[in-house]
Amino acid sequence: MHSGWKGKKNAHRVPQVTKNNNFLQSLGHALNGLWLVVKDERNMRFHIIASILVIAIGFYFKIGRSDWLWICVAITSVITAEFLNTIVEAIVDLVMGNQYHELAKTAKDVAAASTLIAAAFAVVIGLLIFAPYIYYFIELHL
Numbered sequence: 001m002h003s004g005w006k007g008k009k010n011a012h013r014v015p016q017v018t019k020n021n022n023f024l025q026s027l028g029h030a031l032n033g034l035w036l037v038v039k040d041e042r043n044m045r046f047h048i049i050a051s052i053l054v055i056a057i058g059f060y061f062k063i064g065r066s067d068w069l070w071i072c073v074a075i076t077s078v079i080t081a082e083f084l085n086t087i088v089e090a091i092v093d094l095v096m097g098n099q100y101h102e103l104a105k106t107a108k109d110v111a112a113a114s115t116l117i118a119a120a121f122a123v124v125i126g127l128l129i130f131a132p133y134i135y136y137f138i139e140l141h142l
């Protein structure tokens with residue numbers, strides 16, 4: 001349930017409810033959305049830390065170009081699913097407040113499932129790419 005979306009810090013500003021006037025204004029709102037997800041969603045912070053770790057391991061093992069491509073697909077899938085999950089949560093909370101509804105539960109649970117599937121996909125890709133390197137690394141050092 002979201003409680004921090006209302007943005008107390010922006011209370012002094014006139015809220016914008018009209019279309020953006022230019023690219024910079026659009027970019028500013030997109031970056032604000034990015035910041036809100038990182039700030040408010042614990043899972044997103046976990047995904048970012050996991051992504052940084054995977055990228056560091058990729059550099060360590062000097063993985064190839066096509067492996068990097070799959071890592072990019074995996075990371076983007078997880079982060080995109082987390083964004084969609086956050087959008088669904090915000091809309092459901094906006095409409096429902098604290099009221100329980102079976103359809104609200106369906107929407108939130110299915111949105112969470114999409115993140116789970118994307119994360120599982122990322123784990124499988126990570127295993128397919130890194131298992132041979134890790135196996136070789138263990139053989140060399142043990």
Ligand SMILES: Nc1ncnc2c1ncn2[C@@H]1O[C@H](COP(=O)(O)OP(=O)(O)OP(=O)(O)O)[C@@H](O)[C@H]1O
Nearest residue numbers: 001002089096098099100101102104105108109112
């Ligand atoms: N209005 C509601 N009506 C019915 N069920 C709800 C409602 N709000 C939340 N739930 C149930 O509670 C669960 C958790 O709610 P919510 O997604 O808001 O929590 P969260 O901690 O932000 O989740 P996440 O771990 O995905 O970030 C939902 O998956 C859903 O099953």
